[in-house]
Amino acid sequence: MIELQEISNKTIELLPKIGLGIIVLFLFIMASWLIKKVITKRVKPKTKNPLLAEFLGKIVAFIITITGFVLFLHIIGLGGIAKNIMAGAGITTFVIGFAFKDIGENFLSGILMAFKSPFKVGDLIETNGxxxxxxxxxxxxxxxxxLDGKDVYIPNSQIIKSPLFNYTIDGYLRYEITIGLDYNVDFKKVSDILKSILAEIPEVLTGDKKPMVVVDELATSTVNMRILYWIDTFTLKSKAYHLQIKSQILIRIVEDLNKNGIYLPADIVEIKNYNNQIIQTNKIAGTV
Incomplete structure (x- = not known):
């Protein structure tokens, strides 16, 4: 009975300290949350790097929270435990880090990307296929x-380890179109037609990045011409507008070549008649 009475008395004595400690801990947690928001909000516009802003905010919030927890232990009379916790933090960190190796790897990769990120929000990139x-x-x-609207979550460690292509880091992208022509066509005439089409598309760049039309390959049944043109993605109406530009060019190519009596050849199909039966054929207008 005496021991229970002593425990009860000590508990009653500790209640004010526990209450004060909880209040202090709560205030530190709230302060860490508010300071994290302020830092993230103010740093992000200046660095234009959300990773760096998030990292700095989390580090400051973590330090403030740990400080509040240590003060809480001291207030309730457990200062010795606080020292032991700090002393064993290294071993604890090692054990936790080993247990959550993949998560830690992604986190460290995120920190590296925070200080030197190969891309920013809004960039068109390719990584891991x-x-x-x-x-x-x-x-x-x-x-x-x-481009088809799916959200893909890629761990930062995979981005750090894998090759990465940033297609819009400077806003310029080059596109290519290949068309197959008959061996008997006037290639200079075709080249002039294609160049005039590209000149009439306002989004196609000129000057140092002017479009090119070259004979690319002498294939089995066609001469392949390659069209190369540049666009500035920063000035496009939408992210997928480059597809509409390519569509405009392709439609104009077919229409303008047909107007000039130049038709894109189809694949050659060889038909063998082993029964000597008559095969009915129809000539299509515009073909030889």
Whole structure:
């Protein structure tokens, strides 16, 4: 009975300290949350790097929270435990780091990307066979929005380890179109027609990045001409507008070549008649 009474008395004595400690811990947690938001909000516009802003905010919030927890232990009279916790933090960190190796690897990769990121939100990139626009960045993963609208979550460690293509880091992208022509056509005439088409598309760049039309390959049944043109993705109406530009060019190629009596040849099909039966054929207008 005496021991129970002593425990009860000590508990009653500790209640004010526990209450004060909880209040202090709560205030530190709230302060860490608010300071993290302020840092993230102010740093992000200046660095234009959401990863760096998030990293700095989390580091400051973590330090403030740990400080509040240590103060809480001291207030309730467990200062010795606080020292032991700090002393064993190294071993604890090692054990936790080993247990959550993949998560830690992604987090460290995110930190590296925070200080030197190969892309930013809105860039069109390709990594691990996935092509898409960067829609969100955080310390664990990067989120891509593919051209068909899918959200792909890629761990930062995979991005660090794998080759990465940034198609819009400077805004310029080059596109190619290959067409097959009959060996008997006037290639200079075709080249002039193709160049005039490209000159009439306002989004196709000129000057140092003017379009090119070259004979690329002498294939089995066609002479392949390659059209190369540049566009500035920063000035496009939408992210997928480059597809409409390519569509415009392809439609104009077919229409303008047909107007000039130049038709794109189809694949040659060889028909063998083993029964000596008459095969009915119809001539298509515009073909030889």
């Amino acid at each position: 996935t092509i898409g626009y960067v829609s969100e960045l955080n310390l664990r993963e990067s989120i891509l929005k593919t």
